[in-house]
Amino acid sequence: MKKVVIIPDSFKGTMSSKEICDIIGRTVKKYYPDCNIVSVPVADGGEGSVDCFLTAVGGKKVYVDVKGPYFENIRAYYGIIDQDTAVIEMASCAGLPLVEGRENPMKTTTYGVGQMILHAASNGCKKIILGLGGSCTNDGGTGAAAALGVKFFNDKNEEFVPVGGTLKDIAKIDISGKANILDGVSITAMCDIDNVMYGSSGAAFVFAPQKGADEKMVKELDNGLMHLSDVIESDLGVHVSNVPGAGAAGAMGAGMLAFCNAELKMGIQVVLDTVNFDKLIEDADVIFTGEGKIDGQSLRGKVVVGVARRAKKQGIPVVAIVGDIGDDIDGIYDMGVNSIFSINRVALPFEQARKRSKSDLESTVDSLLRFSKLNIGQD
Template sequence: MKVVIAIDSFKGCLSSLEAGNAIKNAIASLVDEVIVVPIADGGEGSVEAMISAIKAKKREVLSLDPLGRELKTNYAYVDNQAIMEMASSCGLTLLDENERNPEQTSTYGLGLMIKDALKLGVRKFIIGIGGSATNDAGMGMLKALGFEFYDEFKNPLAPKGKNLAKIASISDLNALKELKECEFLVACDVNNPLFGKSGAAHIYGVQKGADSAMIERLDMGLRNFSKITSEFFGVDNSNLAGSGAAGGLGFGLVSFLGAKLQPGFEIISNVVGLKDKLVGADLVITGEGRLDYQSIMGKTPSAVAKLAKTNANVTVIALAGAISDGAKSCNECIDAYFCIQQGAISLAKALKPEVAKANLSAVSLQALRLFLASKSAKDSHH
C-alpha cells in the first residue's frame, strides 16, 4: 500500500518537510511505501519546500526591509533558477504595527534580491508575492533593477507608494540588460485588478496600515502609475487578474519584466513533481496549520486533494493544528479532516515544534488505522 504525504508548513512551528517526516515516522511500519513531498502554495514556506524537494541551495543576501533598513534574508537557487518570497524582504511581518504605512514602504529589497541572483547567472525566477507590506506597484523593485521614475519637473522620485501619484515619466536606459534574458513566473493567488474598489489599495490597504483617506490617495497613485506605464509600453495590464496583488507588484512584474502570474500551488506542485508522485497512491495525507473557510480556495490541502482525486480510488485525509467552522466546505474534496490537538492546550505550547510533531504522529497513526480497518472490511465484503 502506498501513502503520499503532501502537507503544508505549520506557520511559525514546522516546515513542510518536518511535518511530513513526523507523519512518516509514525506510520511507516504499517504500510509498504511512504513518500513525503514538501509542498506549499507560494506563500510562507515555499522556499523551504523547494530546497527540500529539488535540492536547491539557500543563499543569504543583504537586502532592505520595507522601510529601507538593512536586513539579511535568503532565497533558494539551483542551476539557473531561483525561488524567492517577496515577503522575506518586503513583508508585513517585518514591521511593527505602528510602522505600517503603505505610503512609505517599498519593494526595493526584492529588487536587490533579484539583482543578486542575476550575478549568479540565474535567469529563471519563481517569486511568491503574498504577505506584502507595500503599495508601490513594484516601483521600488524596478528602481533597484535600474528603471528610473521622474516627476513633471524631471526630478527623480524615491520609490515608495506615496510617489506613484507624482510620476510623469519613466526611463529604462539604465535597466539591467540581463533582464531581457529572464523568465519570471509569479505565484499569485488573488485576482484583484490594480485599482478601483476591488483593487490593491481598497482591498488590502487597511491591513497594511492605511486609513480611508490614504486608501484614496494610494488608489489615485495606482491609476497614475498605470496610465504612465501603459503609455510607455503601449499595453495596459491594470485589469489583468492579479495585477493588484502585493500592492500592485503583480502589475509591475507583468508590465516591466514580462512576468506570468499563476496560482502558487500550480507552480510549486509542478516543480516538485507532485502529480507523478501521487500516481498509484491509496491514501494521501495533507493539511496545514489551520483549516478554515479559505482552505477550499486553492490553499494547499484542497489543491492537493483535487490533484489526488484525478486518481479515482484515492482517499484524502487532512490534518491541522486548528479547525474553524468554515472548514466544512473542505469535504467537497477532502474525505475527512482531523484536528491534531490532544487536549486543552495553550497556543504557545501547541506551537512548540516537539509538541506539534508528537500530535501529528499520534493523530496520523489513528487516522491510518481507521483507513486500514475500513479497507480490510471492504475487501472481505467483496
C-alpha cells in the same frame, strides 16, 4: 500502505509545513514501517518558500546584501534549484516581520527584491520563481523595478524611487534602461490570491490595514495604485489593473506584469510543476495534505484543492488534515478530496489550542491510521 505522499501547507502561527510532514511521516511509519514516505513541504509564496523548495527538490542558498523595507542595508538569501532556477521570496527583504512595530506602507519599498532578481540573473539563472506573499509594501513593485533599471520621473522630470505614498507623483516611466542581463530570463510570480490591483477588492483596501495603514492611508494608497495603473497603460501600453493576482503583495503582481512581463500563477501550481508532482504521486496509496483552515476560500485554488485536482486525475485518494473546518466546503469533495479531519480535539481558543497543535496533529493521524488498519468488512 506501500507509498504515501505528504504535501501540506503550513498551519500559520502553529506549525511549518516541514514540521507537519515530519509528524505525519513518523506516525505513518508506526503502523506501516516499510512504507515509502514522500514529503513535499509547501509554501505558497510567502515566508518559508525558499526553504520549502530546497527541502523538496534540493539546491543551495545564496546570500546577498540588499536594501530592506526602509532602504536600510540587510542580508537576505534566495535559493537556486535545478542549476539555473532561482527561488526568491519577497518577504525576505520586504516582509512584515522586518517592520514589526514600525509598519507604514506609505514609505516601504520592494527595492531589495529587484536587487535579488538582478543577483540571481548575474548568477546565470534563466528562470526566476518569485514568491509574492507576506509583504509590508504597497508600492506596486516600483521599487523592485527601479532596482532593475526602470526609471520613474515626477512632473519636474526628476528621477525618483517611488514608494506607496509617492505613486501619485509618477509622471513618466522609462523602461529603456532596464538591465540587459534580464533578457531571456523568465519570471513566474507565485501568489495565492486573485485580487485585482486597486478598488474595493484591490491591494490597498484588502491588505494595507494589516500593514499599518489607517482609513485615510488606505484611500491614498489606492489612489496611488490607480494613478500608477494609468501611467503604465499610457507609457507602456500594458493593461494590468484587472488581472487576477495583480493586487498580490501590495500590487507587486501588477508591477511584475508591467515591468518584467512576468507570469502570475497560483503558488501551489508552481510548486506542483516544479517538483514534478504528477510523476511523484504515481503508485501512491494515499496523499495527505492540509492547511490551517479549510473553508469556502479554499475552493479558489489553494494548496488542498490544487493537490486534490491533480490527484483526482490519477484516482489517488486525498485526505485533508486541517486546523479548523469552516462552512461552504461541500464542493471540495467534487474536486478530489475524499475526507477532511480537523486536529481541533478540544474546544479551546486559538492561543491555547496552538500550544498543543503538534500533539493534536499526531493524535489525529494516529486515530486515522488505527481505523485504516481495521479492514472493516473484509474476510
